[in-house]
Structure formats: structure tokens, C-alpha cells
Amino acid sequence: DAGVTQSPTHLIKTRGQQVTLRCSPKSGHDTVSWYQQALGQGPQFIFQYYEEEERQRGNFPDRFSGHQFPNYSSELNVNALLLGDSALYLCASSLSLLQETQYFGPGTRLLVL
Amino acid sequence: GDSVTQMEGPVTLSEEAFLTINCTYTATGYPSLFWYVQYPGEGLQLLLKATKADDKGSNKGFEATYRKETTSFHLEKGSVQVSDSAVYFCALSDRSQGNLIFGKGTKLSVKP
Numbered sequence: 001d002a003g004v005t006q007s008p009t010h011l012i013k014t015r016g017q018q019v020t021l022r023c024s025p026k027s028g029h030d031t032v033s034w035y036q037q038a039l040g041q042g043p044q045f046i047f048q049y050y051e052e053e054e055r056q057r058g059n060f061p062d063r064f065s066g067h068q069f070p071n072y073s074s075e076l077n078v079n080a081l082l083l084g085d086s087a088l089y090l091c092a093s094s095l096s097l098l099q100e101t102q103y104f105g106p107g108t109r110l111l112v113l
Numbered sequence: 114g115d116s117v118t119q120m121e122g123p124v125t126l127s128e129e130a131f132l133t134i135n136c137t138y139t140a141t142g143y144p145s146l147f148w149y150v151q152y153p154g155e156g157l158q159l160l161l162k163a164t165k166a167d168d169k170g171s172n173k174g175f176e177a178t179y180r181k182e183t184t185s186f187h188l189e190k191g192s193v194q195v196s197d198s199a200v201y202f203c204a205l206s207d208r209s210q211g212n213l214i215f216g217k218g219t220k221l222s223v224k225p
Contacts, residue, residue, distance in 0.1 A: 004156075033212060042117075042202055042215030043157070056210045090156055092213075100145045100164075100206040102213060104157040 002027055004105035006091050012111045013081050021076045021108045025093030032074040033102060034066060037088040049074050050097045078110075086112045115140045119203050119216035126193055126223050134188040134219045136177075136203035144205040146170075146179055146186040147213065151200045160188075160201070193223045 005024045013019050025032050031050045035043035045058035049068035068074045072093075078085055088109050092102035120135040138146065145164045149157040161170030166181035175190045186203060203216040 006156075031211075035213075040218075042204075042217050043213070045210075045212035045214070048211050056212060058212065092157075097211060100208070100211075100213075101147075101159065101162060103159060104149070106156040 004091055004093050004103055006089075006105040006108050008108060009106070010109045010111075012113065014113050015081055015083060017081050017112075018077065018079045019081060019110060021078075021089050021091075021110075022073065023076070023091030023093075023105060024073045025091075026103050029093035029095055029103070030072050031094045031097050031099070032068060032072065033092045033094070034074070034076045035090040035092065035104075036060070037090055037107070039087070043090055046076070055097065081112045083112050086110060115144065115205060115207050115214050117203050117205055117214055117216040119201075119219050122200075122218070123220040123222055126221070128195055128223055128225050129192045130223075132188070132190040132193045132197075132221070134201055134203075134221070136186045136188065136216060138184050138186065138203075138205050140184075140205055140207075142208055143181075144208060146177070147204040147206070148175070148177055148186070148188050149202045149204060149215075151202065151218070153199070157202065193221070195223045195225055197221060198223045 033048040034046040037043040047057040088107045091105045147162045148160040161172040163170040163179035169178045200218045204213045
């Protein structure tokens with residue numbers, strides 16, 4: 001049973017560029033959440049997708065956007081990258097919108113130069 | 114808003130020592146509580162959870178009890194191993210928002 005997978009594992013971008021990160025949820029899960037984890041900090045909630053719609057959003061600017069596909073996989077897009085966007089981006093999936101337990105992928109480490 | 118406070122690290126222990134990592138929370142409702150573990154270079158793994166007051170979550174020798182009266186969810190293990198070296202995160206679920214709120218993490222190093 002495959003867990004949550006994310007791609008790519010590492011990424012280097014320059015300021016002002018745009019980036020797309022990808023996530024496939026755990027088998028049978030239909031809800032995907034994205035988190036940003038800065039170095040030495042706990043993860044911060046970005047947004048959550050269910051039924052291809054953004055259901056909840058944390059305190060992140062509109063430069064952060066996402067998408068969920070019919071197969072429940074998801075993308076996180078970040079436009080106009082800033083140095084401060086350098087972080088580990090974690091995707092988590094849960095069995096449904098009502099299920100609180102979230103399972104995390106290995107993350108994508110983004111470095112913005 | 115809801116929040117989680119964890120004891121500051123790093124924590125350094127010798128193998129077979131007793132571990133306690135303190136976690137307290139602030140929440141308006143009755144959240145579920147979680148401990149996640151992050152090994153170097155990896156994502157977060159769910160360690161244990163508790164969904165209501167007085168529940169005890171346990172896994173791999175780790176335990177934590179949901180204490181509503183003290184708003185705490187302290188992580189304990191009777192005898193740590195070198196392989197337990199990792200960063201431990203306490204988290205609560207914000208049921209109104211559907212997301213997890215994490216503490217800052219506590220780094221544990223276990224020496225042989």
C-alpha cells in the first residue's frame with residue numbers, strides 16, 4: 001500500500017520564478033492538505049483540497065495556489081518566489097474531509113536563491 | 114486562536130533513559146491530539162493520537178495521555194534507544210478548519 005508520494009524531492013529556483021510541486025495521496029484518501037515547514041520550525045498549514053476545491057486556507061498570500069485532480073492528486077503552485085519561501089513543503093492526505101488523522105509524504109525541499 | 118506549546122530542545126539522553134517531552138495546548142473546542150516524529154531528511158510520521166479526554170495513545174513504546182484538566186499531552190517512553198533520535202512534534206486538529214496546528218518541535222538525541 002503506497003503512502004503519500006511527492007515530487008520532486010529537491011528543487012532550486014531563483015527569486016521571481018514560479019514553482020509547481022506535486023503530491024499523490026495515500027490509496028483510498030480523497031483529501032489533501034499542504035504545509036510549509038521552515039528550518040527548525042513546525043509545519044504551517046497552507047490549504048486543504050477536497051472534491052477538487054479549496055476547502056480551507058491558512059495565512060498564506062495569494063501567490064500560493066493549488067489544484068486537485070479527479071484522481072485526488074494535487075499540485076501546489078507558488079508564484080513570484082521570495083527568499084523566504086525556502087522551506088520543506090509537506091503534503092498530507094486523510095481518508096475524508098471529516099477524518100482528522102493526516103498522513104504525510106516525505107516533502108519537497110525548495111531552495112530559493 | 115488554537116495553539117500548541119512544546120518544551121524547548123534539544124534533549125539529550127543516554128540509551129535506556131526515561132523520556133518525557135512536555136506539550137500543552139490552547140483550544141476553544143475539544144480537539145484531537147497527535148504526536149508526529151520526523152527523522153533527519155524525512156517527512157512526518159504519525160506516532161500516536163488521542164481523540165478525547167483521558168484517552169491514552171501508544172505506539173512503539175511511546176505513550177501520551179490526553180489531559181483536559183491540565184490541557185496537556187506529554188509524550189513518554191520508559192527506555193529510549195539510539196534509533197529514537199529525531200524531532201518530535203505535538204499537534205492538535207482544528208476541527209473547524211480541518212488542519213493540524215503544530216508545536217515547534219523538540220529534537221531528541223540519544224547517545225549509546
